Every structure is written in C-alpha cells, then in structure tokens.
Amino acid sequence: MQSFTHSLVKPAPPPSTYPNATTTSSTRRHHCQISSSRRHSNTTLVVSQQQPPADHIGDLNLVPIGDSLKPRPKPLSITDLAPAPMHGSNLRVAYQGVPGAYSEAAAGKAYPNCDAIPCDQFEVAFQSVELWIADRAVLPVENSLGGSIHRNYDLLLRHKLHIVGEVQLPVHHCLLALPGIQKEYLTRVISHPQALAQCEHTLTKLGLNVTREAVDDTAGAAEFVAINNLRDTAAIASARAAELYGLEILANGIQDDSGNITRFVMLAREPIVPRIDRPFKTSIVFAHEKGTSVLFKVLSAFAFRNISLTKIESRPHRSHPIRVVDDADGGTAKHFEYLFYVDFEASMAEPRAQNALAEVQEFTSFLRVLGSYPMDMTPWSPSRED
Ligand SMILES: O=C(O)C(=O)C[C@]1(C(=O)O)C=C[C@@H](O)C=C1
Structure with missing residues (x-):
C-alpha cells in the first residue's frame, strides 16, 4: 500500500482510552487513540503518516474531507519491536489492523480502558506481547459466516502465549x-x-x-x-x-447474515488460574500418529465425561505433513498428518477436565493446553452495530 515513516516526538500527548464498554449508545463507543508509549523515557513513539507521493494520488481531483485525515499513528511493524517500555496505568492491547478495525473494537470490548496498539501483521501482535511492548494481544480466530482464521491457529502453536479470554463481537459491515x-x-x-x-x-x-x-x-x-x-x-x-x-x-449492514459474529481470543505471557465459579472454556492442540481411530478415542475421552466440545479444527502437521504406508501388494499410501485444535466447555480446575486430558495424553504424540479461560457470556444481540 502507501509508504509511511516513523518519528520520535517528545513530549507526547497521553493516549486516550476506551470508555467503559457497558455504554449502550448506538453511536461509536470506542474512541481509542493509539500510540506506543515509552513513559519511562518521557518519549513516545509516534508513528506519523506522510502524504503519499503525488503519483499515488491518481487524478488529483481531491475531495475535501476535512480533519478526518490528519496524521494518525501507523501500525507497529517488525522493525518497531525494540526493547519493552515500562508499564503505564492502562493495559496495552495489540491488535492487527489500523484504528477502526473490528479487532480494535474487540480489544475495547475485552479491556474497556485499554490502550489499543495497532500492528501491521498478526505475527507482530504476538511478538509485541512476547517483548513486553504490549500486555495482551487480541486475535480473531473464527467467524460465523467465514469460518476459521487458519493463520491464527498456526501462530498460536508457533508462539508460546496463553489464551486468557475470549470475546464474541457482532460484526456489522x-x-x-x-x-x-x-x-x-x-x-x-x-x-x-x-x-x-x-x-x-x-x-x-x-x-x-x-x-x-x-x-x-x-x-x-x-x-x-x-x-x-x-x-x-x-x-x-x-x-x-x-x-x-x-x-x-x-x-x-451488508453482511450476509444479521447475526454475523467474530470470535476473538485474548493472549498473554502468563496463563490465568482456572476457576470453577463461572463457565470456562479450555483450548488444546494435539497430534497423534496412528490414524483416524485415535481421533475417535480422544474425542470419546470428553464424551464419556459429559464435556461438550465447542470447536474442532484440523491444520496440516507442518513438521510431519505426510505419513507413508507401504503395502507390498497395493503400493504406497500417503496419508496427510494433522494437528487438531479442540475447544471444550470445562475449566482445567475441574477433575473431569484433568482426567480427560490425562486420557488424551495416552493416545497422542503431542498435547498442549493453549489456555483455560472464562467464556464470553454477554447476551446475544445480533442487530447491534460495532
Ligand atoms: O479487518 C478487520 O477489521 C479485522 O479486525 C479482521 C477481521 C478478521 O480477521 O476476521 C475481524 C473481524 C471481521 O470478521 C473481519 C475481519
């Protein structure tokens, strides 16, 4: 797209924050001004947007659009990921996109008074938490119409962050x-x-x-x-x-279904302590080596304990993508290998969840708990605009 430059400006205005998300006005609830602050050094990394070069402007038949295009902070990119700033008073929440993205609204719903930090890639949002530039990342994982956002499932595995919550956001296009x-x-x-x-x-x-x-x-x-x-x-x-x-x-409201919803997960460096005083969900990923009957056994470990699965997703097992089975007479079968991501409705503080995972471990070659976190229980309101 267009080119931008970064500039270090001193002193900087404090970032504005999200108003409390319980506000029910149908107008915009979130007015998050985003900047990546370095409060300890009194300087703020303000990312300014330069005018695009003339050859990008097209026919130069400019429409006056007033103040709305004044310089805005630019998303973080890989090169911004320098040593971490000190903690400010607000939680810093990284999201992929620029201000006005649904992920920014999800950050505001999850953490009403946060400083939302725009990032130009999902990978950067992960890294900004790992490097203490942000405290949380908010990441879309699935949508009720479009399905799973596969890239984020792959990144969850590649990085060592923990899922500490979820939000479901009605998406009104x-x-x-x-x-x-x-x-x-x-x-x-x-x-x-x-x-x-x-x-x-x-x-x-x-x-x-x-x-x-x-x-x-x-x-x-x-x-x-x-x-x-x-x-x-x-x-x-x-x-x-x-x-x-x-x-x-x-x-x-041009989405194909008025109940269009995207589910986001919140990520942190440390897991939260699972509880049993409210509904929890747990997300795991596993791999197995012995064909599809193992998958049946794994899933039955949940079924026998009355634990509902809310999601199952398979992704290519990138380190062992193919299993070759030679049959002397029939030739060579080449099976694709998968990683399975499962969400189930139980807290890791519950013995039935611990027992289910102990059993799953017996059948699998790899098992990781991505997080055990409170379920989003906000009332269903498909017509709300975000
Ligand atoms: O582009 C945005 O505004 C986003 O926040 C990303 C995203 C996504 O990745 O699914 C989030 C919610 C909507 O489903 C559409 C796009």
Whole structure:
C-alpha cells in the first residue's frame, strides 16, 4: 500500500482510552487513540503518516474531507519491536489492523480502558506481547459466516502465549466510499478477505459491477480509499472507520447474515488460574500418529465425561505433513498428518477436565493446553452495530 515513516516526538500527548464498554449508545463507543508509549523515557513513539507521493494520488481531483485525515499513528511493524517500555496505568492491547478495525473494537470490548496498539501483521501482535511492548494481544480466530482464521491457529502453536479470554463481537459491515460517490461509479470493492466473504451475496444483490480485492484489514481498506482519493473504489469496513477516514456510508449492514459474529481470543505471557465459579472454556492442540481411530478415542475421552466440545479444527502437521504406508501388494499410501485444535466447555480446575486430558495424553504424540479461560457470556444481540 502507501509508504509511511516513523518519528520520535517528545513530549507526547497521553493516549486516550476506551470508555467503559457497558455504554449502550448506538453511536461509536470506542474512541481509542493509539500510540506506543515509552513513559519511562518521557518519549513516545509516534508513528506519523506522510502524504503519499503525488503519483499515488491518481487524478488529483481531491475531495475535501476535512480533519478526518490528519496524521494518525501507523501500525507497529517488525522493525518497531525494540526493547519493552515500562508499564503505564492502562493495559496495552495489540491488535492487527489500523484504528477502526473490528479487532480494535474487540480489544475495547475485552479491556474497556485499554490502550489499543495497532500492528501491521498478526505475527507482530504476538511478538509485541512476547517483548513486553504490549500486555495482551487480541486475535480473531473464527467467524460465523467465514469460518476459521487458519493463520491464527498456526501462530498460536508457533508462539508460546496463553489464551486468557475470549470475546464474541457482532460484526456489522458498511460499504464506504468518498463523499459524493454513487454506487454506479464503482469498479472495485476492497476489504479484508473475511469481510469480503461475509458480504459476498449482498454485494451481488446490490447489483454492483465490481471486482473484489483483498487487503490486510477492513479499516486499512477505508484508509486506502481516502488517502488515495479513489473515486472508483469502495471499502467494506465499520461505521467507525467511515467516521475516522471521512468516508460516506453507501450501504449499511451488508453482511450476509444479521447475526454475523467474530470470535476473538485474548493472549498473554502468563496463563490465568482456572476457576470453577463461572463457565470456562479450555483450548488444546494435539497430534497423534496412528490414524483416524485415535481421533475417535480422544474425542470419546470428553464424551464419556459429559464435556461438550465447542470447536474442532484440523491444520496440516507442518513438521510431519505426510505419513507413508507401504503395502507390498497395493503400493504406497500417503496419508496427510494433522494437528487438531479442540475447544471444550470445562475449566482445567475441574477433575473431569484433568482426567480427560490425562486420557488424551495416552493416545497422542503431542498435547498442549493453549489456555483455560472464562467464556464470553454477554447476551446475544445480533442487530447491534460495532
Ligand atoms: O479487518 C478487520 O477489521 C479485522 O479486525 C479482521 C477481521 C478478521 O480477521 O476476521 C475481524 C473481524 C471481521 O470478521 C473481519 C475481519
């Protein structure tokens, strides 16, 4: 996309925080100003956005969009991951995307007074917690329409962070364009691949003659349209992104299902102590070496103890992707090997969960508990805008 530079500025304004998430107003609840603070040295890493070079601006037929495009902090990238700052008073929560992304809203729901830190990749969000730049990372893992976000399952395994909570966020998509643009002018719609998938049928029903292109995050798509003054391109993103980047909402609630929900997990360096005084979920990942009957045995360890599974996901076992079985007469069978991710409804403080895992361990070649954490029990409200 466009190029940015970082600058160290001193002194810096304090980052603003999320208001309490219990506010029920239908207008935007989250007004998180993001910056990565280094309070111990009195300097703040402020990431400023420069104007894009003229050749990126297109036809230079600029639409006035006022203050909404004043310089904003840029997402952290790998090169920002220097030694950790001291703790501030607010929890620092890393998310992938730019302000206005649903992941930022999820950070605000999980930690109402947090300083949300935008990161340009999921990997950077993990690393920012590992390097003490952030205290938590918030990560989308599955959506009710688009399914699992596989990359994050792989990253959960590659990194040693612990799942300490989950939030389920209703995702209400809007079609955004520069002010004054009509749907008929559009030739392209850009967004995060999950958002494009979640709006697939509605986009067709709207009768738009557009190509669909994937970018890193929904709010980043809105920012890209605004910064580059793209008159032929719309973005799928939140109403908050429209507000932040000075875009107009051409269509509201364009997700294919009004109950569209994304589940996010919160990650920390240390696990939380599991409890039994409220509903808990536990996430595990395992591998086995002896074919599909083992999977049946593993799952029955939960069934016999009346433990419900809420999710099962398989991913390629990257270190042993293929198991070769030679049969002298019939040739060579090549079976794919998998890692299985399972979420179950029990706390690791419960003996039935401990016993189930002890049994699972007998059948598996690898087992890791990713976390045991409180379930998101917020009431179901599919029509709410976020
Ligand atoms: O792009 C964003 O706004 C995100 O927060 C990412 C993401 C995702 O990865 O699924 C989160 C929620 C929505 O399902 C669409 C996109």
